[in-house]
Amino acid sequence: MHIKTLRTSKRLAASLLSLLLLAGSPAPVALAQGGNQATTGYQRPPEAIASIIDAPSTPGVSINSKGDWMLLLERAGYPSIEELAQPESRLAGLRINPATNGQSRASFINNIKLKQVNGGQEFEVSGIPQNAQISYVTWSPDEKQIAFTFTKANGIELWVASIADRQARKLTEASLNDAYSGRPFSWMPDSKSLLVKFVDEKRGEMPKANLVPTGPNIQENIGKANPSRTYQDLLKNKYDEQLFDYYMQTQLKLVSLDGKQQNVGQAGIIKSADVSPDGQYLLVETIQKPYSYLVPHYYFPYNVEVWGRDGKVVKQLAQLPLAEDIPIGFDNVAKGPRSYNWRPDKPATLYWVEAQDGGDASKEVAERDIVFMLDAPFAGKPTKLAGTKYRYRGVQWGNNDLALVNERLWKTRTERVVRVNSAKPVQAGTVLIERSYEDGYSDPGSPVYTKNQYGRSVLLTDKKGDNIYMISEGGSPEGNRPFLSEFNLKSKKAKILFRSEAPYYERPVDIIDLNSKRIITRRESEQEVPNYFVRDLNKKQLTQVTKFPHPYPQLEGVQKELLQYERNDGVKLTAVLYLPKDYKKGSGPLPMLMWAYPREFKNAAAAGQVKSSPYEFTRISSGSPLFWVTQGYAVLDRTDFPIVGEGDAQPNDTYVEQLVASAKAAIDKTVSMGVADPKRIAVGGHSYGAFMTGNLLAHSDLFAAGIARSGAYNRTLTPFGFQQEERTYWQAPEVYNRMSPFSAAHKVKTPILLIHGEADNNSGTFPIQSERFYNALKGHGATTRLVFLPHESHGYAARESILHMLWEMDTWLNTYVKNRQVQ
Numbered sequence: 001m002h003i004k005t006l007r008t009s010k011r012l013a014a015s016l017l018s019l020l021l022l023a024g025s026p027a028p029v030a031l032a033q034g035g036n037q038a039t040t041g042y043q044r045p046p047e048a049i050a051s052i053i054d055a056p057s058t059p060g061v062s063i064n065s066k067g068d069w070m071l072l073l074e075r076a077g078y079p080s081i082e083e084l085a086q087p088e089s090r091l092a093g094l095r096i097n098p099a100t101n102g103q104s105r106a107s108f109i110n111n112i113k114l115k116q117v118n119g120g121q122e123f124e125v126s127g128i129p130q131n132a133q134i135s136y137v138t139w140s141p142d143e144k145q146i147a148f149t150f151t152k153a154n155g156i157e158l159w160v161a162s163i164a165d166r167q168a169r170k171l172t173e174a175s176l177n178d179a180y181s182g183r184p185f186s187w188m189p190d191s192k193s194l195l196v197k198f199v200d201e202k203r204g205e206m207p208k209a210n211l212v213p214t215g216p217n218i219q220e221n222i223g224k225a226n227p228s229r230t231y232q233d234l235l236k237n238k239y240d241e242q243l244f245d246y247y248m249q250t251q252l253k254l255v256s257l258d259g260k261q262q263n264v265g266q267a268g269i270i271k272s273a274d275v276s277p278d279g280q281y282l283l284v285e286t287i288q289k290p291y292s293y294l295v296p297h298y299y300f301p302y303n304v305e306v307w308g309r310d311g312k313v314v315k316q317l318a319q320l321p322l323a324e325d326i327p328i329g330f331d332n333v334a335k336g337p338r339s340y341n342w343r344p345d346k347p348a349t350l351y352w353v354e355a356q357d358g359g360d361a362s363k364e365v366a367e368r369d370i371v372f373m374l375d376a377p378f379a380g381k382p383t384k385l386a387g388t389k390y391r392y393r394g395v396q397w398g399n400n401d402l403a404l405v406n407e408r409l410w411k412t413r414t415e416r417v418v419r420v421n422s423a424k425p426v427q428a429g430t431v432l433i434e435r436s437y438e439d440g441y442s443d444p445g446s447p448v449y450t451k452n453q454y455g456r457s458v459l460l461t462d463k464k465g466d467n468i469y470m471i472s473e474g475g476s477p478e479g480n481r482p483f484l485s486e487f488n489l490k491s492k493k494a495k496i497l498f499r500s501e502a503p504y505y506e507r508p509v510d511i512i513d514l515n516s517k518r519i520i521t522r523r524e525s526e527q528e529v530p531n532y533f534v535r536d537l538n539k540k541q542l543t544q545v546t547k548f549p550h551p552y553p554q555l556e557g558v559q560k561e562l563l564q565y566e567r568n569d570g571v572k573l574t575a576v577l578y579l580p581k582d583y584k585k586g587s588g589p590l591p592m593l594m595w596a597y598p599r600e601f602k603n604a605a606a607a608g609q610v611k612s613s614p615y616e617f618t619r620i621s622s623g624s625p626l627f628w629v630t631q632g633y634a635v636l637d638r639t640d641f642p643i644v645g646e647g648d649a650q651p652n653d654t655y656v657e658q659l660v661a662s663a664k665a666a667i668d669k670t671v672s673m674g675v676a677d678p679k680r681i682a683v684g685g686h687s688y689g690a691f692m693t694g695n696l697l698a699h700s701d702l703f704a705a706g707i708a709r710s711g712a713y714n715r716t717l718t719p720f721g722f723q724q725e726e727r728t729y730w731q732a733p734e735v736y737n738r739m740s741p742f743s744a745a746h747k748v749k750t751p752i753l754l755i756h757g758e759a760d761n762n763s764g765t766f767p768i769q770s771e772r773f774y775n776a777l778k779g780h781g782a783t784t785r786l787v788f789l790p791h792e793s794h795g796y797a798a799r800e801s802i803l804h805m806l807w808e809m810d811t812w813l814n815t816y817v818k819n820r821q822v823q
Contacts (some may be wrong), residue, residue, distance in 0.1 A: 063117070693752070
């Protein structure tokens with residue numbers, strides 16, 4: 001079952017050439033027009049764009065459950081390319097920093113401040129070193145402490161800080177193991193100690209690669225169908241397996257607040273370790289062999305066990321095999337039990353789910369999944385909590401007898417929420433909600449939680465337990481209007497307690513006091529930066545808590561408008577139009593950049609719903625198109641490109657036709673308004689938006705230029721499904737071929753800029769996608785440019801890379817759009 005991808009000598013030579021070029025210079029490699037390869041240093045875009053990238057970021061916020069303290073988590077700017085270029089091991093879908101034994105490419109917090117919600121007084125947390133690299137900031141169960149990791153050059157330390165004295169201190173040396181996804185520590189329920197993942201001290205020296213092969217790497221399959229989607233960073237050989245073992249080898253320890261450490265159990269390849277609410281047991285998952293060269297780490301074999309606090313095995317719950325044979329399809333899962341967790345409302349009760357259809361959602365069964373429970377000391381038979389009609393998606397627990405079982409079925413885009421009595425699970429559940437999850441207007445939202453006696457999050461209810469509380473995005477024909485509602489579990493009806501009103505976009509965050517109806521909201525407007533407020537619903541009072549400044553004053557005054565229009569088949573569309581602050585309507589059309597990301601729907605009415613708000617503050621991320629509103633462009637962002645397939649039809653059956661129709665509708669709308677010059681419109685997108693861009697240029701002449709970042713252009717390279725397409729290439733070859741811009745490269749006559757991270761880790765968007773598309777375009781005489789960004793993944797991280805990307809885009813737009821010579 002081990003796989004080694006065979007490479008041609010030509011491909012290997014090209015890779016070596018690329019490495020030699022990179023070794024000589026940190027500059028990105030760009031392939032110039034005409035097929036000539038050119039190396040250039042990192043460039044900087046116009047200052048109005050660069051200054052936005054260099055602007056300080058708004059702090060993140062973490063509020064305790066009582067709503068009286070707020071953490072302000074300050075982030076540093078973008079990392080340098082030097083930081084990003086540090087050594088990295090790519091193993092089984094993980095990317096690991098060998099120097100720290102932690103995840104590479106992590107983003108960090110560099111400072112923590114405390115703020116009182118009532119009164120707004122702000123305090124520094126002392127003891128935090130300058131230029132700190134902080135992650136995983138976590139409140140203790142009693143909320144008197146916070147814990148966090150501190151990454152140094154040689155490893156990862158565990159720190160704690162007291163809320164009372166606002167003093168941070170180091171708890172361990174730089175020896176934590178953060179190679180696996182998830183937080184490397186968790187608080188014990190008494191808030192006096194933490195369960196921590198450490199690098200195993202006995203793991204020995206790092207394995208050394210044997211440069212002389214001992215034989216070929218072979219894969220074999222004998223008559224068994226094992227389809228799988230395309231994945232990045234898989235294990236390739238025995239040496240990769242040894243490295244995986246080395247980095248993943250973990251020793252669990254209990255660490256008290258005075259720094260004392262106690263080993264818990266034997267070291268192993270520990271996938272996860274969760275503490276029971278009463279602190280007496282651990283739920284531990286350990287990865288086993290054989291490993292796979294076909295699938296990432298989360299499909300590897302693993303054991304599920306209950307340990308005592310002393311690390312002794314109390315109960316082995318499951319030995320789950322390698323999951324290479326999961327059927328292709330979005331509702332399909334592995335055979336056997338899955339999703340083991342502790343009930344948050346009981347001292348030590350486990351729950352999990354088992355598929356009744358063999359993991360294959362195409363089978364007709366009375367119950368698709370069954371949820372089981374098992375109480376400590378885990379000696380009896382499991383109790384059935386509920387059976388599901390659709391695929392299980394989790395349980396939301398309340399105190400006493402309340403549990404909400406969530407189910408979904410991708411094929412029909414249906415979801416439902418079923419109330420079950422966890423104290424009397426033999427009773428049939430009550431369906432509270434059943435709806436299409438594509439329908440944003442009917443979305444009731446997500447429940448509000450509170451902390452129970454174990455310090456765990458459970459559903460917030462009123463005293464009688466008749467009502468829960470929900471926060472929704474509040475989709476509506478006039479745009480998103482977030483709301484807080486009281487949902488009655490008996491009548492199944494919701495009463496709106498608060499709803500955002502124009503000209504603000506105000507989203508409820510949490511309920512501080514249910515009796516006095518005091519809530520925390522995050523409020524913003526078109527020109528006002530998001531800030532946190534306390535809203536007293538009884539007294540109708542609003543008190544501002546934070547006063548974050550405008551992060552980029554360069555954009556103050558930029559004009560914003562939510563557009564609504566129709567496609568030629570009657571599907572309603574929306575987009576957000578941005579115009580320069582000094583632009584006056586009627587003064588003439590502007591060059592325009594249209595940015596989009598297509599989405600699939602099974603319902604045309606849902607596809608046509610308004611999906612944003614005209615009152616949201618204008619935010620800019622590094623990948624945003626909004627930079628060009630500072631350069632005299634109109635920018636059409638969040639442009640709707642719904643791909644609809646109702647009934648038996650699949651959305652992608654008419655993907656190209658719907659794509660072109662949506663683009664034409666957006667152009668017609670902005671041209672009719674007099675704001676866009678039809679001869680000077682560019683289209684662009686990232687990932688699936690890049691795929692869209694390639695198709696629009698291949699199948700229409702609507703645009704002056706295109707920009708495609710980190711896309712996939714040849715769907716035969718993702719033959720077992722992609723995006724929301726679950727049919728394989730062999731089931732629908734005409735769909736795959738028709739949707740591939742690579743197949744229509746000879747039709748592309750519009751200039752197209754391709755940008756890709758050389759270390760892209762996203763499934764399906766291998767860098768070879770851009771390389772081969774560029775070669776096809778070049779071979780047919782297209783005007784095109786390919787830019788590979790060294791060390792960058794699917795999303796670009798280094799400051800130099802981001803600035804250079806913006807320079808490339810700005811140069812391309814100026815050359816082929818703003819200053820386009822129309823004959």
